[in-house]
Amino acid sequence: MTIRIWSKSAVAGLALLALGGTAWADGMMRYATVGEPPSLDQHVVTSDLATTIAHHMFEGLYTFNAANAPVGLLASGETISDDGKTITISLREGVTFHNGQGMTSADVVASLNRWGEHGSRGGLLFDNVANVEATGDYEVTITLNEPFGPWKNLMAFINGGPAIYPASVMEAAGKEPIAPENYIGTGPYKFNEWQPNRHVELVRFDDYASPDGAADGYAGARQAEFDTLRFVPVPDVGTRVSGLKAGDYDYAESIPGDLFADLDADPNVTTILNGGPIFGLVFMNSKDGPLQENFALRRAIQTAIDKTPALQVAIGPEGLWRANGSFLPDGNVWYTDSGAENFSMGNAEKARSMAEEAGYDGDPIKFMVSTNYPFHYDTAIVYTKQLAQAGFNIDLQVYDWATLIEKRAQPDQWDMFFTHHGFVPDPILISVMNDNYPGWWTTEEKAGLKAKFTASSDPAERQAIWSEIQALIYEQVPTMKTGDVYTYNIASPDLNGLGEATLIWPHFWNVSK
C-alpha cells in the first residue's frame, strides 16, 4: 500500500514538474559558455570569455571594423601633431553611462590612467605616454614621449584594453579587478546579475547612444534586440551540444573539431567559425637551461618538428586548422611568409646533426604542458615523439594550468612550455613581443627592430619591419608557432544576424530571434 502511494506521488510529481516549465521569452538569448570568466573588468583581465560577455557592456574609444581596422566608437575623431607625439581625441557627445551619468573627458582620462597604470596591456602604450589630460569637456589629449605607431590598435582592442568607466569607479580602482557592482559602462547592454556557477546576466540599456553608420564588424550602429543576454557556464561539451539541440541554449561556444562534420550537416544547428584563428606557441627559455641563448639548438628542435600530424591529431577536420607559419593569418595585413620556410620541416636526421653541432649532449629538456587544454597536451605528445626520433631527450612535465603558470615564472623550472594565443589585430600584442613574458626574449636584434616597429606610424613600413621580426623569430626561435586553429561555435538556426563568422568574439547587438 505504502509503495503504491509512493509510486503514485512520484509519477504525479514528475508529470507536474515536466509540464510546469517556464516558457523562455524570445527576449532572452542564452549562451552556453565553457566556464566562468575570472572577472568582467576589461582593463585587467584578458580572458576571451570575459570579453565575449563584457564587450556588450563596456566600450572603448575605438573598435575594429570587419577589416580589422580601428575606427571610432566613443571617439568621434582625432588629430595627430606633425611630430606624431600629440594625439587629440574628440569624444562623442550625448553618451550616457548605465548609471545615468553623461560621459565626459574626465571619465576618459580617469579610465586611460587606470588602464595605463594597472591594465594588462596598458603598459605597452603608457610606457611611452608623458601625459593624458582633458582639454575640453569632450576632448582628451595624449602626449607621447616618442611617436608610437600601434596606439590606435591598442586602444581598439577591448580585451585587456581601455574600456571607459565612470571616473567615480576609477578613483578607487587599483590592480584588483573592479567588483560587479561597479560594472558601469556605455554599451548597449548593462550588467544585471552574476550568480556564481549559474549565470551572468545583462539586460538591454534603454538609453544607449549608438554610433552612426552601417554595422561593420564591431563598428557602426548597435541595436540591442534582446531584453536579456544570459551567459550560462556549461563545462561539459556534450551538454552544451545537447542543450542547444534541446532548445535550452541559443548559442554554445568551443565545440571540439571531431563533432564539426555532424553538426555542420545538422539542419537544426548553425556552425559559426571564428574568423580570427588562435595559435599554439611553444616558448623556449632564454634565461636559464640548455636552450638559453643556444639559438642553434633551438633551430634543431624547430627542424625536428612536422606541425601537420600534430594539428591532425589535436584539432581534427582540415577546415579547422592551417599549417601556417605566418603569425597572422593569410588575408590579414600582417601576413608574411618571411622565415616561414622553417615552420614545419619535420626532418629528424637534419635536426640530429644540427643538435650535435649545437653541442647537445642528451641532457633532458624540460617541456611543460597542461591538460586543461586538450589540444596543448595532444600536440605536445606528438612533438615529444618527433623530438625523440631526432635524438632529443624530452622530459614532458604535465601540470594543471595554475601550476604551469606559476612554474613558468621561475626560469630554473623549465626549458620549453606550451601555451596558446588568441587572434590579435597588431603583432605588438603577441606575447613574444613582450620582454617580460616567460621566455624573456630580449636580444639586441629584437630590441632594435621592436623600437623601429613601434616608432613608425606608416603602415607599409610597419609591415616590412614585422616581416623582419618574424624572420628573426624563426632564426632565434624564442617561440615556435604550432599552426592556426579555427575554433567554432554553434547556434540555433532561429538566431538572425550572426553572420558567417565571428570577427574575434561573438557579439549579440544587431542579433535577434
Add this chain to the structure above:
Amino acid sequence: MLLYTIKRLLALIPTLLAASVLVFLFIHLIPGDPAAILLGDTATPEDVAALTREMGLDEPIWKQYALWLGNVLQGDLGTSVFFREPVLSVIGDGAETSILLATMTMFWIVLFGIPIGILSATKHGTWVDQMTSGGAMLFASVPTFWLGLYLILIFSVGLGWFPSSGFPSISDDGGLTNLRYLILPSLTLAAPNAALIIRLVRASMLDVSREDHVRTARAKGLHPAKVAIKHVFRNALIAVAAAFGFTFAALVSEAVVTETVFSLPGIGRLVVQSILRRDYPVIQGVILVIVVLYMIINLLVDLAYARLDPRVSLK
C-alpha cells in the same frame, strides 16, 4: 541523549580546527597563484606581485591563517578571490543546489532501493531475485557521466520533457517548478546508489531472516509480509541507516561528475573549480562546511541507531 548530543557537538571544534589547518597547509603547498590565474596570460610578474599584495596573499601563511581564523570566529568566511563575493553567499548558492539534489536523489533511492531490496530478499533465489540483483549490479557499474548524457539525449533532446542542464534557484522565477531541472541529475545519481542500497537491504534482510525471532514469528503463523516488514526489515534497517547517512553526505559533497554533466551550481563542482582557480577562501570555507556536514550526519546516524535498536545506549 541531550548530554551526548552536546558532547558530540563540542567535539566538532577540535576536529574543525585540525581540518582547517590541514586544508590551509595543503592548498598553500600546491603550486599556483590566484593572482596569476585572475590576470591571465599577459600579466607580468610585477602585475601578479602587485595583485598578490592587494589581496594580502604575500603575508606569511601563519599570519594569513590567524587572520582567516579570527574572521571565521566572527562568522566571516572571507571573500572569494574569483567571485569577489562573501564566501558564505557563494557556498549558500551551491548548498541550495546540492541539498535539493541530494534530497531528491535520496527520494529516488528510498522509492526504488528499499522496495526492490525487500522484494529481492523475500524472493531470495528465485528469478525475481536474479533479475533485481542483476539490474542492481548493472546500475552500480554504469558510469554516471554516461547515464547522464543518455538521459539528456532521451528526455531533453528527444522527448523534450526536462531541461538538459542548469538549475535556477527556487527563489527565482519558476519557484518550485525549477525542481524539474534536478529530475534527470537526481535519477542519474540515484541509479548507482539505489543499486547499492538494494544490495545492502537484501543482504541485511537475509542475515536477519536467519535469526531465531524470525523463525518464531513464522512459527506463530504471522503473515509473510508482516514478518518481512516488521520483524526482518526493521532489524535490517540498522545497517541501512548508516549507509543512508553517508550516502546523503557524499551526494552533497561529491557529486562533481553529475554536477558537471548537468551544469549544476553545486558544492562538488564549486570545490573542484575553486581548487583549479586557487580560490583559497572558498576552498577553506567549503571544506569546513563539508566537515561539519559529515560530523552532523555521523551524529544523526548514531542517534538513529539508538532509536532503531534499544540495545544501543548513548553515553
